[in-house]
Amino acid sequence: MKARWSNRLSQFGLCLCLFLSLTALSGARLASADTVVVQEQNTAKEPEAKRRILVMLHLPAPHFRPDVSYSGGYSNDVSRTARRRIAEELARTHGLKLLEDWPMPVLNVDCFVMEESDAISEEQTIASLSKDARVAWVQTINTFDAQAKSDPLFPVQPANKYWQLDEIRKIATGRNVVVAVIDSGVEIKHPDLAGQISLNQNFIDGNPYIGENHGTGVAGVIAARAGNGVGIEGIAPNTHVMALRACWQEPENKTRCNSFTLGKALNFALTQGVQVINMSLSGPPDRLLKQLLDAAISRNIKIVGAMDPNRADGGFPASHPGVFAVADSKTRLLTNDILVAPGRDIPTTAPGARWSFVSGSSYSAAHISGMLALLSELKPLASLTQIRADMVVNPVNQGDANISGQVNLCATLSKLTSKCACSCHLTAASATAVNQP
Structure with a gap:
């Protein structure tokens, strides 16, 4: 009996010491993801009304061809005025209001945002515009949500x-x-991210760039500084992060994006020579984003998407062919096409020079993006097909079935590069335990 109580007291003392060491953090402030206080200045209202559509106009053949320094602007495009006139004419003809536009040279289209009137149904407006030969296509603006629960x-x-x-x-x-994080704003001056962000860009008009919970957390998992004596270490700490703000933080810590903001960010990323794009978000299938993803995949850019457990197909972009779809082991209805990575009780960076514990497939996706950054360093010319074929996964127990999906990073590195600095064998039991709460 005395031995039993002694063991319990020892376990309690160990837990207490761990708790005190975490809260100390050399003066750092630690918050739980479930109790993060959302400050007013870190929230934003949804920047678009419900009845808005995207109208894509064909670019003329002699169009300005951007190089890698092109930021997606119009400054040297002499045909901008002509296309703007066409868009204005279409808006007048169809009873629409022209709001804003953005060039998508990757797809050879210009994207115009137009606001509908209540007099005509959205279906009628789209059908009517689609008949015009100058229009490449028309679509609704879809909404996307971040897949998170809140050294x-x-x-x-x-x-x-x-x-x-x-x-x-x-x-x-x-x-x-270079890993592009298409997300909400990343806190550039966070102690664990200072110097890790090679570029930051804001694609939300009328909403200044700020550091927000989701984007800051995802960036930390991928590339937090190693050996600086505070906080955490990223999966790939020498990676350069391109922080592309296409999402915004709403009250109650929700993070939202839409087709237009995501399209602008993706188009930009494709002109910057990135090797990996992290998209820890999910929504319905979207034509504009599908075509941009196909353009990225054709360039051998690795796209990582977070699986939405509330959608039968896992949600888009995770469901798109060629995208590395990622979930944590607690996600129901896993298939062999879905990769499993740590996603429960993950310590990561948070705005206000803080750290927090987070959960969700958003952070599982960030782990895989970090892994793909490591593979890109070691094998930069490996094709997406080769990487997928050489990725070593272990079974994840799902009820009565064992689904192959838990990524074994050591064995994957060994198989792909013939190098192994660690034990290249991970048992099924330990693989299943990775995401246990």
Whole structure:
């Protein structure tokens, strides 16, 4: 009996010590993802009305061809005025109000946002515009949601234990790799992200760039600084993050995006030579985004999407062919096409120079983006097909079935590069335990 009480007291003391060490963090402030206080200045109203559509106009053949420094502007495009006149004429003819526009040279179209009147149904407006030869296509503006529930911390990072990051760092850290994080704003001056963001761009008009919970958390999982004595360490800490703000934080910590803002960010990323694009969000299938994703995949850019457990197909863009669809092991209805990575009780960066614990497939996707950054450093010319074929996964228990999906990072690196700085064998039992709460 005395031995039993002694063991319990020892366990309690260990837990207490761990708690005190986490809360200390050299003066850092730690918050729970479930109790994050959403400050007023970090929230934004949805920037578009419900009855707005996207109208794509064909670009003329002699169109300005952007190089990698092109930011998506119109400054040198002499045909802008002509296309604007066409859009204005279409708006007048169909009883619409022209609001804003953005060039999509990757798809050879210009994208115009138009507001509908209540007099004509959306179906009628789209059908009528689609008959015009100058129009490439017309679509609704879809809404997308982030898939999240809302160095002293490195020992408690799940990926440290199950992906053996200390050992993997001996052969890869993501050096010279650029990962585009298309999300809400990333806090650029966060202690764990300072110097990690190579570029930040805002694609939400009338809404200044700010650091927000979801984008800051995703960026931290991918590329938080290693060895700086505070907080966490990213999966690929030498990766350069391109922070593309296409989503905004709403009250109650919800993060939203739409077709237009995401389209602008994707088009920009494709002109910047990125190797990986992280999209920890989900929504309905979207024609504009599908075509941009296809353009990225054709350029061998690795796209990572977070699976939405509330959608039968996992949600878009995770459901799109060629996208690395990611979930955590608690997600129901996993299939062999879906990768599983840590996504429960993940410590990561938060606005206000804080750290928080987060959960959701958004952060599982961020783990895979970090992994793909490591692979991009070691094997930059590997095709998406080769990476997918060489990815080693272990079974995840789902009821009566074992689904192959839990990524074994060590074995994947070994198979793809013939290098292995760590144990390249992960048992099914330990793989299943990665995401246990």
